[in-house]
Every structure is written in structure tokens, then in C-alpha cells.
Amino acid sequence: MSGNAPSFGETEERMMLKDTLRRFLSDTCTDEMRLDSSSAGQEDSSGIWVQLAELGVLQILFTENVGGLGGHGFDIVTVFEELGRAGAVEPLLENIVLAGGLIADLGTEDQHALLREVMSGRHQLAFAHTEPGSRYDLPLVTTTATADGQGFVLAGNKAVVSNADNAQTLVISARTNDALDSADGISLFLVPAGTPGISMRGYPRIDGGTAAEIELSNVKVPADALLGKPGKAFPAIETRVSMAIAAVSAEALGAMEAAKELTIDYLQTRTQFGRPIGKFQVLQHRMANVLIEIEQARSAVLNLAAVLNSGRMQRERNASATKNLIGRVGRLVAEECIQLHGGIGMSQEYALAHYARRLIMVDHEFGDTDHHLERFIALSQAQEPVHER
Amino acid sequence: MKDKTDLQEFRTEVRQFLDSKLPARISRKMRLGQRMTKADYEEWHAILNAQGWLAVNWPVEFGGTGWSAHQRLIFEEELCAAHAPRIVPFGLMMLGPVLQKFGSAAQRDRFLPRILTGEHWWCQGYSEPGAGSDLASLKTRAIRDGDHYVVNGQKTWTTLGQYANWIFCLVRTNTEVKPQSGISFLLIDMTTPGMEVHPIRLLDGEAEVNEVFFDNVRVPVENLVGEENQGWTYAKYLLTHERTNIAGTGFAKAGLDAVKRIASQEMAGGKPLITNPHFAARLAQIEIDLMAMETTNLRVIAKVAAGQAPGVESSMLKIKGTELRQQINDLTRRAVGPYAIPFVSEALDEGFNAQPVGPEYAAPVAAQYFNNRKLTIYGGSNEIQRTIIAKQVLDL
Numbered sequence: 133m134s135g136n137a138p139s140f141g142e143t144e145e146r147m148m149l150k151d152t153l154r155r156f157l158s159d160t161c162t163d164e165m166r167l168d169s170s171s172a173g174q175e176d177s178s179g180i181w182v183q184l185a186e187l188g189v190l191q192i193l194f195t196e197n198v199g200g201l202g203g204h205g206f207d208i209v210t211v212f213e214e215l216g217r218a219g220a221v222e223p224l225l226e227n228i229v230l231a232g233g234l235i236a237d238l239g240t241e242d243q244h245a246l247l248r249e250v251m252s253g254r255h256q257l258a259f260a261h262t263e264p265g266s267r268y269d270l271p272l273v274t275t276t277a278t279a280d281g282q283g284f285v286l287a288g289n290k291a292v293v294s295n296a297d298n299a300q301t302l303v304i305s306a307r308t309n310d311a312l313d314s315a316d317g318i319s320l321f322l323v324p325a326g327t328p329g330i331s332m333r334g335y336p337r338i339d340g341g342t343a344a345e346i347e348l349s350n351v352k353v354p355a356d357a358l359l360g361k362p363g364k365a366f367p368a369i370e371t372r373v374s375m376a377i378a379a380v381s382a383e384a385l386g387a388m389e390a391a392k393e394l395t396i397d398y399l400q401t402r403t404q405f406g407r408p409i410g411k412f413q414v415l416q417h418r419m420a421n422v423l424i425e426i427e428q429a430r431s432a433v434l435n436l437a438a439v440l441n442s443g444r445m446q447r448e449r450n451a452s453a454t455k456n457l458i459g460r461v462g463r464l465v466a467e468e469c470i471q472l473h474g475g476i477g478m479s480q481e482y483a484l485a486h487y488a489r490r491l492i493m494v495d496h497e498f499g500d501t502d503h504h505l506e507r508f509i510a511l512s513q514a515q516e517p518v519h520e521r
Numbered sequence: 522m523k524d525k526t527d528l529q530e531f532r533t534e535v536r537q538f539l540d541s542k543l544p545a546r547i548s549r550k551m552r553l554g555q556r557m558t559k560a561d562y563e564e565w566h567a568i569l570n571a572q573g574w575l576a577v578n579w580p581v582e583f584g585g586t587g588w589s590a591h592q593r594l595i596f597e598e599e600l601c602a603a604h605a606p607r608i609v610p611f612g613l614m615m616l617g618p619v620l621q622k623f624g625s626a627a628q629r630d631r632f633l634p635r636i637l638t639g640e641h642w643w644c645q646g647y648s649e650p651g652a653g654s655d656l657a658s659l660k661t662r663a664i665r666d667g668d669h670y671v672v673n674g675q676k677t678w679t680t681l682g683q684y685a686n687w688i689f690c691l692v693r694t695n696t697e698v699k700p701q702s703g704i705s706f707l708l709i710d711m712t713t714p715g716m717e718v719h720p721i722r723l724l725d726g727e728a729e730v731n732e733v734f735f736d737n738v739r740v741p742v743e744n745l746v747g748e749e750n751q752g753w754t755y756a757k758y759l760l761t762h763e764r765t766n767i768a769g770t771g772f773a774k775a776g777l778d779a780v781k782r783i784a785s786q787e788m789a790g791g792k793p794l795i796t797n798p799h800f801a802a803r804l805a806q807i808e809i810d811l812m813a814m815e816t817t818n819l820r821v822i823a824k825v826a827a828g829q830a831p832g833v834e835s836s837m838l839k840i841k842g843t844e845l846r847q848q849i850n851d852l853t854r855r856a857v858g859p860y861a862i863p864f865v866s867e868a869l870d871e872g873f874n875a876q877p878v879g880p881e882y883a884a885p886v887a888a889q890y891f892n893n894r895k896l897t898i899y900g901g902s903n904e905i906q907r908t909i910i911a912k913q914v915l916d917l
């Protein structure tokens with residue numbers, strides 16, 4: 133850490149953004165909408181996607197060189213905390229932070245042109261990277277891209293690709309050399325979703341929104357589908373996944389705050405044994421713990437947001453630290469808030485159910501608690517070798 | 522009390538029975554975490570009944586097994602291990618013992634055989650929107666009108682009420698006395714005019730619980746169990762039976778086996794997940810706790826066999842048992858990694874023959890994790906159980 137006073141990224145613009153977004157989302161994200169998450173990301177009147185674009189929210193997540201208005205780590209966490217608080221299931225992560233971000237980071241000027249469409253809400257993207265057997269191993273890519281005349285042929289399988297069925301264009305990772313789990317040799321391709329040879333099986337996610345299994349068989353793409361240099365995409369993927377970790381961690385933080393507020397409200401109003409259940413000391417202590425841990429989660433999110441533009445080691449070590457902590461605290465908050473509600477906490481119609489499902493499923497994206505614990509240990513030991521005594 | 526070799530023979534006998542009589546179709550559904558239909562339960566109950574093994578905690582004179590607590594434990598463990606459905610508890614485990622102890626001869630003759638044949642499917646009408654942990658504050662009213670009670674009010678969280686044709690209810694028959702002294706225990710035919718059942722969907726997307734409404738429902742006085750205003754006593758008696766095998770060691774052992782199987786197939790960092798030190802540590806921690814809890818459970822059973830009623834021990838076993846099972850559900854959802862996220866509801870129906878999303882075992886895992894949050898809420902929440910221990914054992 134530097135000797136400067138800590139910055140928590142609270143500029144006037146971001147405070148305004150937070151307010152605007154909170155007002156907009158609390159008007160538009162209803163319980164019915166959360167229950168019918170199949171509408172997420174859709175352009176019809178029920179979707180809020182286009183309105184988010186009109187508000188400029190999508191632009192704020194991009195840097196100025198590609199026509200955006202921000203793109204800093206603090207912009208990301210500001211927006212995602214509000215999305216999480218509202219329980220929104222709109223595909224900002226997939227479109228903007230991941231696929232769009234990779235295009236911004238690696239694309240040519242021609243490829244950047246697509247981003248203007250994305251920022252306007254008229255064109256959607258998905259990032260097809262995880263594979264059926266890769267679990268949380270980022271460099272484990274077995275999908276292949278073989279040079280073929282002027283272009284490439286892609287073959288392989290992609291798993292749990294969020295927003296795939298809304299996307300007109302996919303950003304697909306594939307290996308252009310043969311070491312299966314080395315970081316070197318991974319390339320990215322910009323591929324129209326309707327390209328022959330791509331077949332998709334879509335399904336709902338348990339926490340809202342949709343995902344798909346994608347099969348790529350003999351998918352022919354032209355040379356200019358390549359995003360960035362061949363075989364050199366991994367550093368950009370790793371960086372973008374850390375931004376995605378910041379985003380979902382902030383989203384989880386918003387969901388925790390919302391779950392906490394619902395629970396406090398319930399503890400104050402639910403009466404058993406002649407008094408509000410919030411008067412029982414055992415429940416007070418449990419809720420006090422929830423509050424303490426949520427503050428830890430907030431600090432962890434800020435820690436990561438502050439270093440997203442820093443060097444690899446600092447960024448990645450913080451990404452793993454934050455994701456580990458969010459996994460633990462997310463589970464605590466989800467489980468405690470359900471328990472302290474009693475039966476009503478398990479009802480699907482009650483908003484808490486949605487927050488709880490999202491909080492738990494965040495642990496299944498971009499590496500879970502244990503994965504990031506191991507990664508934090510490995511990165512820490514690489515940074516400061518343990519000295520012999 | 523049977524001795525050890527007898528119990529071992531008993532276990533073998535149960536295993537042989539399950540090998541030959543548990544339908545493969547049903548155990549497959551259970552193994553895949555698919556939805557049990559009413560017909561599935563009825564088929565399984567009928568098989569157990571034909572064997573004379575349906576009413577595991579009834580005395581022989583009423584058509585029960587007369588088994589000891591230890592035999593019942595063995596039976597439950599073997600059922601779980603073989604992926605047999607659980608016995609739906611409301612008529613068999615809960616109401617049966619109450620009728621045997623407090624019911625009239627006419628009630629016993631009428632209801633007990635029909636529980637065994639499945640003609641009556643019972644559900645439990647205790648909880649209300651305003652009366653959960655504080656059950657005695659229940660408001661559903663029953664007012665005497667000639668040879669009927671007229672019932673008005675609402676029950677909620679009624680498990681499998683959608684399948685039931687009878688409901689046993691706690692109702693208020695006196696509002697002048699302290700709450701516990703004005704409650705009666707009524708048996709209500711759910712086809713009576715004025716009754717409505719509405720499903721409640723839970724956070725796993727399933728509708729296993731219901732709201733039950735009573736609008737001037739006329740119940741013959743002969744369906745009152747025991748004496749008017751004595752319902753609280755019967756309800757407390759029922760609770761001691763609701764808590765047989767409350768530790769749920771059979772479920773926990775089967776769940777632990779399942780997660781071990783999954784973790785042997787999942788790969789993490791190029792090796793089976795089960796060899797990953799962090800995962801292995803979580804697994805071991807649960808197994809160590811379970812080994813000790815099994816013995817705690819057996820100690821309580823031995824005490825019961827020696828003639829001591831299980832008291833506060835059942836609170837202890839409920840807390841430890843449910844929390845362990847929830848940890849196993851948590852570990853299982855971790856084990857399947859990103860494939861916890863997809864939720865293909867149809868995959869949980871029998872006959873789903875599309876290609877599964879990810880490994881077949883992943884389909885029900887997240888939903889089961891969410892569903893089993895109920896374990897620490899119902900049957901007396903774990904907070905209430907801890908308060909019982911603090912008051913009754915610790916004298917605090």
C-alpha cells in the first residue's frame with residue numbers, strides 16, 4: 133500500500149450514479165420480474181436492458197478510448213453493488229465486463245466499432261470460456277482453433293455460458309497450441325452466434341437469467357475473427373476475470389445489504405411469544421455478526437476495486453482474497469437471513485429467496501472459496517518466498 | 522433389547538428385503554434426486570405394508586412392527602443407503618401414536634387401519650401465519666354447534682397437504698384461559714366444504730408446502746381426540762414421536778457417501794477433487810463429527826432401552842443432526858462446481874431423457890442445498906432447541 137490517504141473511490145460523479153441507479157432500479161426491478169428472470173436482457177418492454185443503455189450505465193463501464201465514460205474498478209463496483217441490491221438479473225457482467233471488455237482491451241479499431249452497438253443496448257455478447265471439465269481452472273482450455281486457409285476452424289465444448297441465448301456475438305476462447313493447461317497458446321475469437329457448426333442448449337440458472345451449453349463442431353471463422361495476437365490472450369482473460377470477480381463481489385455485497393435490511397425489518401415486526409423476535413438476544417447477536425461480516429465484505433470489495441489497474445501480482449492476489457471472503461460471507465448472510473426469518477425465509481415469492489440464491493451461486497462463478505484460498509496461498513508464496521529460519 | 526448378533530441378523534434381513542422388494546425405478550429416482558409423486562409414495566408404502574414394516578413405531582397390536590429404537594435406526598439407515606423413499610411421517614409417525622394413546626376405541630378402529638392401507642393420507646395442521654415457534658398462540662377457531670365444531674382460520678407450511686385427504690389440527694376452543702389450556706386436537710376430512718389448499722412455492726422452486734384455509738368447516742364432534750381443551754398435551758406427546766430418529770444419521774451417512782462419489786468423479790486442477798487438500802479437509806471434518814454423533818445417538822437409544830424417556834437429548838440430536846446434514850448439502854454443492862448453477866426443472870421428473878446439463882448427479886444438488894435450509898427451521902427451530910437445553914439442562 134502507498135503512503136497516501138486511502139481512497140475509497142467516492143467521487144461526486146459516482147455518488148450521483150449510485151443515486152440515479154438506485155432510484156431507477158427500485159422502480160423497475162419488481163418481485164415479479166425477479167421471479168420471471170427469463171426476461172433478463174431482452175429488448176422488449178418488460179426488459180430494462182435498453183433503459184440501462186439509455187441511462188448511460190453501459191457506457192460507464194467502458195474506458196474512454198472505446199467511447200465509454202469510465203471503466204475504472206470503482207465504476208464497476210458502484211454499478212454492480214446497485215444491481216445486486218435491486219436483485220437485477222440483467223447481463224451487464226457478460227456483455228460489458230467480460231466479452232465487451234475483452235474486445236475493448238484486445239480489439240482493433242474495426243472490432244471496437246461493435247462496442248458502440250453494445251453500449252446502445254442493441255447488440256449483445258457472451259463470453260464462452262469455461263468448459264465441461266475445466267471447473268475453475270482458467271487456463272484449462274481444450275477447445276481448439278486450427279489454422280485453415282485464411283481463417284480458423286473451432287472445435288470443442290463450452291459450459292454454463294451465461295447470456296448465450298441473448299447474444300448475437302460470442303467471444304470464444306480456444307487453443308492454438310497443444311499444451312492443454314498452459315496459459316500460453318490461448319486465443320480469442322469474435323464469432324457471430326449464428327455461425328454454422330455452433331449449437332446451443334439453453335436453460336435457466338437457479339439464481340435468475342439464463343445460460344447455455346455450447347457445442348462447436350467444425351466452426352469456420354475468418355482471420356479477422358481473431359481478437360488480439362494468436363496464443364496471447366490469457367493475460368487479458370485473467371485481468372477481465374478479476375474485474376468480473378470485483379463485479380460479482382460488489383453485486384453480492386448489494387445483495388447482502390438488501391437481505392440484511394429485509395431481515396432487520398422482519399425482526400422488528402414479527403411477533404412471537406408476545407414480543408418482536410428481534411428482542412431475543414440470541415437473534416440480536418446473530419444479526420450483529422451479519423453486520424460485521426458485511427462490513428468486511430465491503431472492505432474486501434474496495435480493496436480489489438483499488439488495485440484492478442495495478443500490476444498483475446497485486447491485482448490477482450487481491451482478487452483471490454476478495455472472492456474467498458465474499459464466498460464465506462455470502463454463505464453466512466444467506467443462511468442466517470433465511471434462518472432468522474423462519475419459514476417465510478424459504479418462500480420463493482419473498483425477495484429474500486432471490487438474494488439468497490444469488491449469494492450462494494456467486495460462489496460457483498470464477499472460482500469458489502476454496503479455489504481462491506489455494507490461489508491466494510500460491511500467489512502469496514510466489515510473491516514473498518518463505519524464508520528459511 | 523436384542524443383542525448384537527440379533528441386530529446384525531436384523532440388518533441382513535432388511536437388506537435382503539430391500540434388494541428384492543425396493544423397485545429399481547423408485548430407487549433410481551431417489552438416487553438422481555428426482556421428484557417423488559404421490560403414486561411413488563403409495564407404491565412404496567404398500568410394499569412396506571405388505572411386509573408388515575410400514576408402521577415402524579407402532580406396537581404389534583395395532584399392526585406395527587414393535588421394533589426397538591435400535592431396530593428402527595438400523596431400518597432407517599438401510600433405507601437411506603438403498604435410496605428408498607422416506608416413510609411419509611404424518612399419519613404413521615405422528616398421528617398413529619397419539620390415537621393409540623389418547624384416541625377413542627372407535628377412532629382407533631376407524632383411522633389406524635386406513636393409515637396403513639393409505640386410504641387416508643394425513644397432513645399436519647399446526648403452524649399458522651401468526652403461530653410458528655410460539656405455537657400456543659394459534660388462532661384457528663373451533664366453535665361447538667350441536668354435534669359439530671365449526672372451524673374458521675388458516676394453517677400454513679402444511680407439508681404435502683396437496684396429497685392429503687385428512688388433516689390433524691390444533692384449534693382454539695377456549696379463548697378465556699391461558700393459551701395452552703384452550704387448544705383441542707381435531708381430525709378433519711379435507712373434502713369437507715369450506716376447505717381450500719393453496720400451494721406455497723419454496724426457494725428451490727418446489728411446492729411441497731401449502732396454505733390450508735377453513736371457512737365454516739363443519740367437523741363432527743366424534744373427530745375430537747381425547748378431551749376438549751387438552752390438545753396441547755397430545756401435541757407435546759406427538760412431538761416426542763416426531764423426534765424419533767431425529768438425528769437423521771441414515772440420511773447423513775447416505776449423503777456423505779454420495780458426496781464422496783461425486784468428488785471422486787469431479788476433477789480439480791487435474792486431480793480428483795476428493796484428493797484436494799481443502800476439499801478433503803472439509804469432508805473429513807464432517808465425517809469425524811458424524812462418527813461421534815452416531816455414538817451419541819446410540820447412547821441415547823441405549824438410555825431409552827433402559828427405560829428412560831429421551832428428554833432434552835432429542836434437542837441435542839436435532840441440532841447436531843440437522844446442522845451436519847446441511848453441511849453435507851453445502852459440501853455437495855461445492856463439489857459440483859459451476860454445474861451447481863444450471864437449473865433444469867424437468868431433469869427432476871421421471872422419464873427425463875434429454876441429455877443432462879453437465880454430470881447427471883449435478884442436477885438436484887443446488888436445489889437440495891436450498892431445500893434443506895428447512896431442517897433447522899421446522900420440528901422446533903434450532904434456536905428453540907438451544908433454549909430448551911439452556912433451560913432444562915443448564916438451568917439457566
Ligand SMILES: Cc1cc2nc3c(=O)[nH]c(=O)nc-3n(C[C@H](O)[C@H](O)[C@H](O)COP(=O)(O)OP(=O)(O)OC[C@H]3O[C@@H](n4cnc5c(N)ncnc54)[C@H](O)[C@@H]3O)c2cc1C
Nearest residue numbers: 471472473474475645647648653654678679680895902904
Ligand atoms: C419446509 C417446511 C415444512 C413445514 N411443514 C410443516 C407442517 O407440515 N405442518 C406444520 O404445522 N408446520 C410445518 N412447518 C412450520 C414450522 O414448524 C415452522 O416454520 C416453525 O415452527 C418456525 O415457525 P415460523 O416459521 O413461524 O418462524 P418464527 O417462529 O417466526 O421464527 C423466526 C425466527 O425467530 C426465531 N425465534 C422464535 N422465537 C424465538 C425465541 N423465543 N428465542 C430465540 N429465537 C426465536 C426462530 O428460531 C427463527 O429463527 C414447516 C416449515 C417449513 C419451512
